[in-house]
């Protein structure tokens with residue numbers, strides 16, 4: 201089977217092709233326009249998706265060395281995400297399927313972040329635990345089968361990616377700041393500054409208080425030294441990153457213990473973070489976990505993950521009709 205997949209939930213237009221379970225193209229058109237605004241502007245995002253989508257499809261077909269006539273089904277992100285952005289991808293997918301008279305496959309973006317683990321080897325065995333950390337979500341998921349997943353912990357307010365991005369903003373770094381914090385952290389001391397770990401029950405998270413404590417910390421330091429940020433950027437970034445990673449790993453350890461599971465995965469944009477990747481490896485060595493970390497191109501938003509999820513649905517002939525519409529808040 202050859203499946204064409206479209207991802208347009210936020211600010212990246214991505215098109216991928218899955219040929220018999222292998223990803224043979226994963227084109228990602230990043231939108232740079234939002235950098236000027238310090239965050240994604242939904243109205244601009246949907247307009248840029250409209251400009252990007254046809255060239256991205258053409259490039260994906262070229263990269264995968266297939267033609268439109270070879271495509272057996274079209275998979276698309278139905279939600280969750282920005283409605284205007286989703287609408288571009290969903291409308292394109294519907295038109296494409298209608299024109300070629302092939303079936304449509306609806307994919308949940310958060311399922312797809314997790315199913316990215318079925319693109320490359322080694323693939324996790326069921327059941328496994330996945331920590332999904334992205335720009336809009338922070339979830340610990342018990343994955344029993346491809347589409348049988350249960351959220352066993354999640355953030356009560358901000359996502360881990362937001363904690364990175366909002367801290368970066370406090371440090372006057374451009375959007376999205378997560379990768380920049382990672383970069384500066386490489387040269388800093390992770391134990392230079394200490395930030396309190398939020399005390400949240402069960403397997404849940406909270407990052408809004410954490411962000412505020414960093415704000416107060418910086419304000420206080422700047423009273424004594426106006427150049428505090430400039431002089432300590434690497435140490436601040438390393439310490440913030442270390443604190444966020446510890447918060448994430450402590451809950452992940454708790455979840456693994458509670459469910460008696462040693463197959464542990466991470467997914468979503470923040471799984472690209474080097475501190476998290478190293479910390480997970482260290483924890484795995486200590487506790488005898490088998491861990492799964494996606495390749496960088498499948499951590500942040502990409503259609504490869506939509507294509508692999510679509511492939512699993514194609515095997516079950518799980519299709520949707522032309523009456524399907526996007527869902528900004530799609531149920532997990």
Ligand code: ATP
Nearest residue numbers: 334335336337361378379382469470472473500501
């Ligand atoms: P969601 O999937 O919840 O709808 P999203 O699709 O916007 O949100 P992703 O594309 O999965 O999110 O991830 C983007 C987030 O990942 C941003 O917050 C970004 O700062 C963060 N991120 C990406 N790379 C890194 C990194 N190396 N270190 C820390 N954060 C990172």
Ligand code: FE
Nearest residue numbers: 309334500501
């Ligand atoms: Fe995402």
